[in-house]
Amino acid sequence: MKNIARFIAIALVLAACQQKAQENQETASSTQKDEVSNAEATLNYYGEKISPEGAIKSEDLLAALEGKDSIAVKLTSQILSTCKVKGCWMKVNLAENSDMRVTFKDYGFFVPKEGMEGKETIIEGYATQIETDVATLKHYAKDAGKTQEEIDAITEPKREVAFVAKGVIIK
Structure with missing residues (x-):
């Protein structure tokens, strides 16, 4: 027992x-x-949900694009501005003294119109070397809230890198 x-x-x-x-x-x-x-x-996600892993620094994009018209890439950068009308594009820091416009795949999503400046972003999509015509540059300037004087000063097309993002993360 x-x-x-x-x-x-x-x-x-x-x-x-x-x-x-x-x-x-x-x-x-x-x-x-x-x-x-x-x-x-x-983290705030826009468009397709992407992960931060594997992103290159924006400063490395030009070297990755060298000799190519476009590449699929994921990169991290700092937001300089966003479209004040709809949030349908944003400008990010590309390298010292240069920036890159980011638009969104199929116009399918937008980012906030205000308060994004200086925030870190991760974008995934396609970077392409393009020439942007004067009419489009003026349209972008208007969307950015530039003065009429600044818009009228745009008289030549611009060779630049453009990015179409399928997904965006803003920290």
Whole structure:
């Protein structure tokens, strides 16, 4: 009878320990999920949901484009401005003293019109070397809220890198 009582006592202690270990594991798992959720909560996704992994720095884009008309790429950069009318494009820092206009695949999504300047962004899509005509440059200037004097000063097309993003993350 004493052996049975000892056996039951040991079984109860082991069961209690196992339950406590499981609770600790669930708490740790929940904490890890919360940390991941909090990290993702600081990211805002637009268009297709993309991941930040594998993005190159914007300064490296010109070297990657060398000798090519266009490339599929994911890059990280800083937002300089966004379209003030709809959020249908944004300008990002490309390299020292240069920028790049980012538009969105099939005009299918937009970014916020205000408050994005200086934020870090990750974009995935296609970078292309293009020549933008005067009418389009004037349209972009108007969307950016430029003065009529600044718009009228645009008289020549511009050779530049354009980007069509399928997905955007703004931190």
